[in-house]
Amino acid sequence: MTSRDERVLRELLDAHGCTFAEEAGITLRDTPQPLYRLLVLAVLLSARIRGSVAVAAARELQRAGLRDPRRMAGSAWQERVDALGRGGYRRYDERTATLLGDGAELVLDRWGGDLRRLREEAGGQLPRLRRLLQEVPGLGPAGAGIFLREVQRVWPGVAPFLDPKALSGAERLGLPTRPEHLVKLAGDAEPAVLAAALVRAALDRRTAEECLRRAG
Incomplete structure (x- = not known):
């Protein structure tokens, strides 16, 4: 995990850190x-x-x-x-x-x-x-x-939960794909918010590309 990974994930969370609910x-x-x-x-x-x-x-x-x-x-x-x-x-x-x-x-x-x-x-x-x-x-x-x-936001026993769709978003961003590494990288971000943001990167290539561009 590098500072580059942290920047990419921070850009993603800042722009798309909203759950689907x-x-x-x-x-x-x-x-x-x-x-x-x-x-x-x-x-x-x-x-x-x-x-x-x-x-x-x-x-x-x-x-x-x-x-x-x-x-x-x-x-x-x-x-x-x-x-x-x-x-x-x-x-x-x-x-x-x-x-x-x-x-x-x-x-x-x-x-x-x-x-x-x-x-x-x-x-x-x-x-x-x-x-x-x-x-x-x-x-x-x-x-x-x-x-x-x-x-997982209200059932803490489920957290941290990152399913294959969320992990595919991490892969598209060039981030680690082990859930424990992603949770650590996300710092104080809720796992539910992290998962939703990663899914948006998985679903929309432009979302991922924009985060990567801003992260430098």
């Missing part, structure tokens, strides 16, 4: 509603669609009042389709509307609408958390990683 207007807390809203965001981000569109769709679902699993499960399919469409999430709107309804039912039936019970069922073990999250319709390994990257 924050961008979607979710004030993350270890309480049922914010955790569920994060789960919905993870489902939306899992599709092959721009992150900005997924974030916009999450905001529209929230504006429609679909902020908890009970309201989501009780909503009409067309209501979900319309909210997703207003966010620009048109390519996957019908399929995702179904997934969100089915997922809400699962969260209610399996965990009583409270994802802290999922964490308890997993016994705080990361591999088990991954497996349980993938039982949610629309969440595969990548989607589970999205949720865990963000939730």
